[in-house]
Amino acid sequence: MRGTTITPIDLDYLSLPGAALAFLVEVPDESAAGGVRRVLVECGPEACRPRLESELARRGIDPASIEAVLLTHIHLDHAGAAGGFASRGARILVHPRGVRHLVDPAKLVASSRRVHGDRFDRFYGEPIPGPADRIDAIEDGAAVRVGDAILRAIETPGHARHHHAWMLEHAGGRECFTGDVAAMIVPGSRFISVPTPATDFDPSAWDASLARLLDERSDRLWLTHGGRVDAPHEFLAAVRRRVADEAAFLLETARACEDREAVERYRAWLHPQADAARVPEAMRSAFLGRAFLEMNLAGTRKFLKDQLEPKHG
Ligand SMILES: [Zn+2]
Structure with a gap:
């Protein structure tokens, strides 16, 4: 060998x-x-x-x-x-x-x-x-x-x-x-997607x-x-x-908007970037769909909450 x-x-x-x-x-x-x-x-x-x-x-x-x-x-x-x-x-x-x-x-x-x-x-x-x-x-x-x-x-x-x-x-x-x-790359493209889960x-x-x-x-x-x-x-x-841009947008959106509005605003911000990077439609819905948007907003809200009440251990 x-x-x-x-x-x-x-x-x-x-x-x-x-x-x-x-x-x-x-x-x-x-x-x-x-x-x-x-x-x-x-x-x-x-x-x-x-x-x-x-x-x-x-x-x-x-x-x-x-x-x-x-x-x-x-x-x-x-x-x-x-x-x-x-x-x-x-x-x-x-x-x-x-x-x-x-x-x-x-x-x-x-x-x-x-x-x-x-x-x-x-x-x-x-x-x-x-x-x-x-x-x-x-x-x-x-x-x-x-x-x-x-x-x-x-x-x-x-x-x-x-x-x-x-x-x-x-x-x-x-x-x-x-x-x-180092984030992820959406299959079928070179688009860098940033997962920010709780x-x-x-x-x-x-x-x-x-x-x-x-x-x-x-x-x-x-x-x-x-x-x-x-x-x-x-x-x-x-x-x-990408992490800096995504985090800045998510923090601002999570602070300013309730859940449904935040998801819509996030979608309207992220999807055109994915389209510009030629992410195929099927991959966009599989990897950047509602579940992804909700996961990232939930992670952002958890981060904001921990800023107010630091966790231990
Ligand atoms: Zn993973």
Whole structure:
């Protein structure tokens, strides 16, 4: 086998090609069974685990041979399948704030069911609780060695407080798995969409995280929702502008308008930008429709509320 490879696996999330990815990282290592060590960065929702496992099997890979799953954060579209992989023997590496939600997903599931109702099972599926002894709390800056490659956690709050980007350092360069801190790209376009969900959207923390990623000078980015980006500096600078614009608009709108009016005003602001960026109609309604607009406004209202009553812990 050549050097370290990264294979994006499309999870066919919500039957939408390109909506969410997991990344298979394979590192040659003569001391390992079969001469290769394998980890996943992200594993998608539990609802997509059969798809992910069959995509691995199609490549001749036994899902039980995945030695670790590295999570960027615990939102269910990124981490819902982690318990399933842990029950097959994988270690799960996650921000310290995420550990308890993987061991006991009940609270996460209940709040998501409240938001999504009947759609929860199709969106995410019920996660399997992860065995506590297979879940590792990873602090900012901690590095994990896989063969001669290193994966280093970069704490990057803003979209979520329990968020790490993962920097893969190997002979081929420095490649950064950005989770949602580098936002997402709407499939079928290059439009950068900024998801600001409750419970811990924080625009200034997000900006600082993007500044930190710019300083890291990676050779390439891998977005969970968007895939490979070959011009990281240019892209991260564009995301930084988009986050600032979106946050300014959302904060102003959430302060000025009640829910229904706010959704309409947000739609009237966002959709023409998506149209100008040639987002296909079907993708606009799938990714930037009412559910997205409501999610972002809810996250903004939660941020404003926390400004008034700071939360602890
Ligand atoms: Zn996400």
